[in-house]
Amino acid sequence: MTLPVAMSGTDVIGQAKTGTGKTLGFGLPLIDRVTVPADVEAGRARPDQLTDAPQALVVVPTRELCTQVTNDLLTAGKVRNVRVLAIYGGRAYEPQVDALRKGVDVVVGTPGRLLDLAGQKKLDLSHIRTLVLDEADEMLDLGFLPDVEKIINMLPAKRQTMLFSATMPGAVIGLARRYMTQPTHIRATAPDDEGATVANIKQHVYRAHSMDKPEMVARILQARGRGLAMIFCRTKRTAADIAEQLERRGFASGAVHGDLGQGAREQALRAFRNGKVDVLVCTDVAARGIDVEGVTHVINYQSPEDEKTYLHRVGRTGRAGAHGTAITLVDWDDIPRWQLINKALELDFHDPVETYSTSPHLFAELDIPEGTKGVLPRGERTRAGLDAEELEDLGEPGGRKPRGRRREDERPERTERAEHTRTPRQRRRTRGGTPLDEAAAGAVTPQAPAAEAVMDGEEAPAERRTPRRRRRTRAGAAPTTDAVAAQAPEAVAQPQPEAVEAVATAEGHAPEAEARPRRRTRKTAEAVATVEAPVAEAPAAEAPVTEAKPRRRTRKAAEAVETAEGAATIEGQAPEAEAKPRRRTRKAAEAVETAEGAATAEGSSPEADAEAKPRRRTRKTAVAVVAADAPAEAVEAPEAAAPRRRTRKAAEIVAVPEQAAEAKPRRRRTVRATATADA
Structure with missing residues (x-):
């Protein structure tokens, strides 16, 4: 009915049931109207009518249907040598572009590509x-309509337009007339075929529970005379799950759904056509137009969305005059939807029978042998399976590999590449641009030169300091003790620096200068005033005297210098200054033995020679050297030490004349350097 109208160049709307040959209904007119070199040789066309640009365009909704229509047109146009090209997504661009450059006559493609x-x-x-x-x-539905309109706007205004489908609602026909010129609507049905479906398809509808459906499907697939079977699911996750369950039960199954790569989809469909897989679990992407010879059973695992989807699903069997069986499993929640489909198609299954995998009527109606279980016997597992079909690498855009089942030869390559591209993490572990090994080796060494520089009255150079040494080690204080002992070997070492202050106070000398401590330094080396003249030659000379600045943020007050206070009280004088030791140091600053030894040997007041206090983890360092120069009569009142700030406890020790000699400062830590000096 369609061929005479279509070959005359008139617009056509063709509607017929599934499996009645609609592809050749529009394919043969296309092949006949295309101008090929054979027409020029036969004198039916002029040479200027030949072109390498496409002369006919077929737009389809799915990739699987695109390949099927392309193969049908290649078979029909083999005699005339018509060039047909399939253009769809999921494949590499380059082969399609190269084929277009060489020239094609008919293009079959999906709207996106x-x-x-x-x-x-x-x-x-x-x-x-x-x-x-x-x-x-489907093409004029809301999903494809914008893309189809863009494609139509690119075409010449003078053309022939043909629409074909098994379901053609009135709204779609009204919409299609906008793009057509006086179309002829042809609806072909057999004289003895009533209803919307083909009469050769036997339909069964059962009300089934979702937890019992896998067992029911496994037993239905063991029915007598069952050939290839297609199982339709509503969601992609369900399709993948059912395919996996059937494979565990012993069936040769494959899956086709949108989450698979194009290579895996074509592999499953190709294995299904070749007979290596006899059960194909798919979504509605394979419900339209797929023509596979030998499909005897179609199972709707989940109820379809509408009556059009039901017709296209069921139409995968009973094609070209063959007989088929369609089985629909309706869950309790899908009963209202199914009743609408049943009413629209005028079927006789308004209230489906409640059925389970052990129901006797299920075995009787579908011709299932008695005693059949949900696992396929090993003797009947004769199919090669999906792995026997080669997975073709289609060069999917974006550098993706075909999803789905992977070949074994790809896995070692991916593992080896992952090992070689691994980046070690230790390359980022540096301190100040220096690797950790070198920084750890030279962490203690730079501290000794810094201590010697302080003893000579010079400030330690910045480059000798180790940046941000946070650990508490005792290696930094040892060189200082050795340096002091080397300078004055004949001096008598004193355990505490307070003896110098005591002698100075006893002879009536007062402090005159105050050293300013340095702020925000990690290690501070303060210059110590040098003795200008001996005490014996210039007893009245004044030497710079420093007063220790109290440190902030200490928990307990520094220990008072009881020795100096006791000596001053016995002679009727008051202590001038109260030194406050630093907090959170492991070793107290060593006394300057050189100045103390000179004062003891000559019996005179020593001038402060040098006092080095290696500091760590402190911000401010107070180095106090007291020299006794002023007469005792000039001192009338003791000078109190500067009050400390932000202390939790204030420890003030008032020296009593009777207990001054016996008072001892509190020792919080054992100073190893002091014990060495005493020895």
């Missing part, structure tokens, strides 16, 4: 003379 290549000026649509929308109701 067609628009992509046309936008890149790789696909020339200006010579299209015939446009075909296969599965027109």
Whole structure:
């Protein structure tokens, strides 16, 4: 009915049931109207009518249908040598672009890739003379309509337009007339075929529980005379799960759904056509137009969305005059939806029978042998399976590998590449640009020169300091003791620096100068005033005297210098200064033995020679050297030490004349350097 009208160049709307040959209904007119070199040789066309640009365009909704229509047109146009090219997503661009450059006559494609290549000026649509929308109701739906309108706007205004589908609602026909010119609507049905479905398809509808459906499907697939079977699910996750369960039960199954890569989808469909897989679990992407010979059973694992989807699912069996069986499992929640489908298609299954995997009527109606279980016996597992079909690398865009089952030869390569590209983490562990090994080796060494520089009255150079040494070690204080002992070997070492202050106070000398401590330094080396003249030659000379600045943020007050206070009290004088030791130091600063030894040997007041206090983890360092120069009569009142700030406890020790000699400062830590000096 369609061929005479379509070959005359008139617009056609073709509607017929599934499996009645709609592909050749529009394919043969396309092949006949295309101008090929054979027409020029036979004198039916002029040489200027030949072109390498496409002359006919067929737009389909799914990739699987695109490949099927392309193969049908290649078979029909083999005699005339018609060049047909399939253009769809999920494949590499380069082979399709190269084929377009060489020249094609008919292009079959999906809307997305067609628009992509046309936008890149790789696909020339200006010579299209015939446009075909296969599965027109799906193409003119809300999902594809914007893309289809863009494609139509790129085509010449003078062309032939044909629409074909098994379901053609009135709204779709009204919409299609906007793009057509006086179309002829052809609806073909057999005289003895009533209803919406083919009469050769036997339909069964059961109300089943979702937890019992896998067992029911496994037993239905063991029915007598069962050939290839297709199982339709509503969601991609369900399709993948059912395919995996059937494989564990012993069936050769494959899956086709949108989450798989194009290579895996084509592998499963190719294995199904070749007979290596006899059960294909898929979503509605395979419900339209897929024609596989030998499909005897179609199972709707979940109820379809509407009556159109039901017709296309069921139409995968009973094609080209063959017989088939359609089984629909309706869950309790899907009963209202199924009743709407049943009413629209005028079927006799308004209230499906409640059925389980052990129901006797299930075995009787579907011809299932008695005693069949949900696992396929090992003797009947004769199919090669999905792994026997080669997985083709289609060069999917974006550098993705085909998803789904992976070949064994790919896994070692991916593992080896991951080992070589691994980056070690230890390369980022540096301190000040220096690796940790070198920094740890030279952490203690730079401290000794810094201590010697302080003893000579010089400030330690900045480059000798180890940056940000946070650990508490005792190696930093040892060189200082050795340096002091080397300078004055004949001096008598004193355990505490307070003896110098005591002698100075006893002879009536007062402090005159105050050293300013340095702030915000890690290690501070203060210059110590040098003795200008001996005490015996110039007893009245004044030497710079420093007063220790109290440190802030100490928990307990520094120990008072009881020795100096006791000596001053016995002679009727008051202590001038009260030294406050530093907090959180492991070793107290060593006394300057050189000045103390000179004062003891000559019996005179020593001038402060040098006092080095190696500091660590402190911000301010107070180095006090008291020299006795002023007469005792000039001192009338003791000078109190500067009050400390932000202390938790104030420890003030008032020296009593009777207990001054016996008072001893509190020792919080054992000073190893002091014990060495006493020895």
